[in-house]
Amino acid sequence: MVTSLLSTDDLRQARVLLEASGLQFETPYDDLVGIFEAGRMVAVGARQGRILKMLAVATSHQGGTLLDEVVTELVGRGYQEGVDSFFVFTSPALAPNFEALNFNLLAASGKTALLEYGDGLKRYLARYTRQIHPGNNGAIVANCNPFTLGHRYLVEQAAAAVDQLFLFVVREERSLFPFGARMRMVQDGTADLANVTVVDTSWYAVSSITFPTYFLKDGDPGGAIQMELDLLLFAQRIAPHFQVRTRFVGNEPLCGTTAAYNEAMHRILPPLGVEVREIERKNADQQPISASRVRDMLLRGELEGIAELVPLSTLDFLLSSEGIKIWVKGETK
Amino acid sequence: MKIVKKAQAGTMQSSDLMVFLEPADTLKVTIESTVLKQFGELIRAKVDEVLQKHGVEAAEVRITDRGALDYAIEARLETAIMRATEG
Numbered sequence: 138m139v140t141s142l143l144s145t146d147d148l149r150q151a152r153v154l155l156e157a158s159g160l161q162f163e164t165p166y167d168d169l170v171g172i173f174e175a176g177r178m179v180a181v182g183a184r185q186g187r188i189l190k191m192l193a194v195a196t197s198h199q200g201g202t203l204l205d206e207v208v209t210e211l212v213g214r215g216y217q218e219g220v221d222s223f224f225v226f227t228s229p230a231l232a233p234n235f236e237a238l239n240f241n242l243l244a245a246s247g248k249t250a251l252l253e254y255g256d257g258l259k260r261y262l263a264r265y266t267r268q269i270h271p272g273n274n275g276a277i278v279a280n281c282n283p284f285t286l287g288h289r290y291l292v293e294q295a296a297a298a299v300d301q302l303f304l305f306v307v308r309e310e311r312s313l314f315p316f317g318a319r320m321r322m323v324q325d326g327t328a329d330l331a332n333v334t335v336v337d338t339s340w341y342a343v344s345s346i347t348f349p350t351y352f353l354k355d356g357d358p359g360g361a362i363q364m365e366l367d368l369l370l371f372a373q374r375i376a377p378h379f380q381v382r383t384r385f386v387g388n389e390p391l392c393g394t395t396a397a398y399n400e401a402m403h404r405i406l407p408p409l410g411v412e413v414r415e416i417e418r419k420n421a422d423q424q425p426i427s428a429s430r431v432r433d434m435l436l437r438g439e440l441e442g443i444a445e446l447v448p449l450s451t452l453d454f455l456l457s458s459e460g461i462k463i464w465v466k467g468e469t470k
Numbered sequence: 471m472k473i474v475k476k477a478q479a480g481t482m483q484s485s486d487l488m489v490f491l492e493p494a495d496t497l498k499v500t501i502e503s504t505v506l507k508q509f510g511e512l513i514r515a516k517v518d519e520v521l522q523k524h525g526v527e528a529a530e531v532r533i534t535d536r537g538a539l540d541y542a543i544e545a546r547l548e549t550a551i552m553r554a555t556e557g
Contacts, residue, residue: 205481205482205483206483208482209482209483209488212478212482212488213478213488216476216490217476221490239482239488239502239503239504239536255502255532255534256500256502260500
C-alpha cells in the first residue's frame with residue numbers, strides 16, 4: 138500500500154533508498170509517498186507541482202509493479218490538487234519504464250530525458266494548427282515583462298524577414314507582470330503587424346519544467362542540461378509543427394543566463410534545421426533597451442523616462458489602474 | 471448525468487487504465503493506450519457506450535490505458551462518472 142511519508146524515520150528511510158539508487162533527497166516537494174514491506178521502505182516517489190521526482194524502487198523489488206503504484210498515487214493525488222499534466226526527468230536508459238506507463242518522451246539529451254504523462258504537448262500544438270501556414274516562418278520566444286520598444290524592434294526586424302512570425306510569450310508565472318497582462322501588452326503592441334501571430338508557450342518552452350534556472354537570478358550547473366532539453370524540445374517538436382525555419386533572438390549584453398541560452402541556441406538549433414538569427418539590440422541613451430531596465434525605473438518611480446523605452450500601448454497599460462497595482466505591489470516586495 | 475467536477479479513477483498498472491473526467495461544454499474523448507493500434511476502436515466504442523448509458527453528453531474524458539479488458543474499462547469509467555457527479 139502506498140502511504141504518505143511524514144515521520145522522521147520515514148524521511149530517513151526515503152533518503153537511504155534514494156541514495157542507494159544514485160538519487161538525492163531534494164526539497165521542496167508537495168507530496169512524498171512510499172511503500173513499505175515488513176517495516177522496510179521498498180519504493181519512494183515525490184511530486185513538486187507538475188514534476189514527479191525522487192522516484193526509486195529497491196533493487197530487490199524491481200521488475201514488479203511498485204513504480205506503477207507510486208506514480209499512480211502521485212498522479213491521482215496531484216489531479217485532486219488541480220494539476221492535470223505531469224512531467225518526469227529521468228536517465229534516457231530508464232525512459233522506456235515510464236513509456237510503458239503511458240508517459241510520452243518529449244526530449245532526451247545525453248544524460249537526461251524529459252517525459253510527460255498524457256498528451257499535453259499534442260493538445261497544445263493542435264490548438265494552433267489552424268493559424269499555421271506553410272512558408273518561410275520564424276519564431277521569437279520572449280517573456281515581455283513588460284513589452285518594450287526593444288521587443289518591438291526585434292519583432293519588426295524578424296517579421297520583415299519571414300512570411301509569418303510566431304511570437305511565443307512565456308506562460309510561466311514567475312515575473313512581475315502576470316501572463317494575462319504580458320499577453321495583452323504584446324497583442325496591443327503588435328496589432329498593426331499583419332504577419333505576426335502571438336501564441337502562448339504553455340509548459341513547453343522556457344518554463345519551470347523545461348528551463349527552471351531561467352527564473353533564478355544566477356545560473357546553476359543543472360541549468361546547462363535543462364537549457365539543452367528546452368532547445369531540443371523546440372527544435373524537434375515545436376518548430377516542425379509551426380513550420381518555423383528561423384528563430385530570432387536579441388543579442389544579450391546584460392544577463393548571463395540569457396547570454397548562455399543564446400550561445401546554446403547557436404550550438405543546438407542549426408543542426409536540427411532551425412536557423413538562429415541574432416539581432417542587435419535597440420539602444421536608448423547608448424544603453425540597450427531591456428525589460429529589466431523598465432522594471433527598475435518603475436520600481437524607483439522614474440516614470441518620465443519610461444515613455445522612451447516602451448510603445449504607447451505598453452505605457453497606457455503601465456499607467457492604468459491595473460498596471461499601477463502590479464508594479465506598486467512589486468515595489469514593496 | 472452532468473459532470474460537475476473533476477474526477478479520476480483507475481491505476482497505471484498493467485491491464486488497467488486511468489480515467490480523468492472534467493466538466494466541458496461538449497463531449498471530448500481522448501484515448502492513449504499501449505494497444506491503441508490493435509484495439510483503439512474497440513476501446514472507443516466501449517467508452518461511448520458507457521457514456522451514453524449514463525447520459526453523459528458533455529465532458530472532457532481522458533483515458534490512458536495499459537491493455538485493460540472491457541469490463542475494467544466500464545468499471546473505471548463508471549467510478550469516475552459517479553465521483554464527477556455526486557454532490
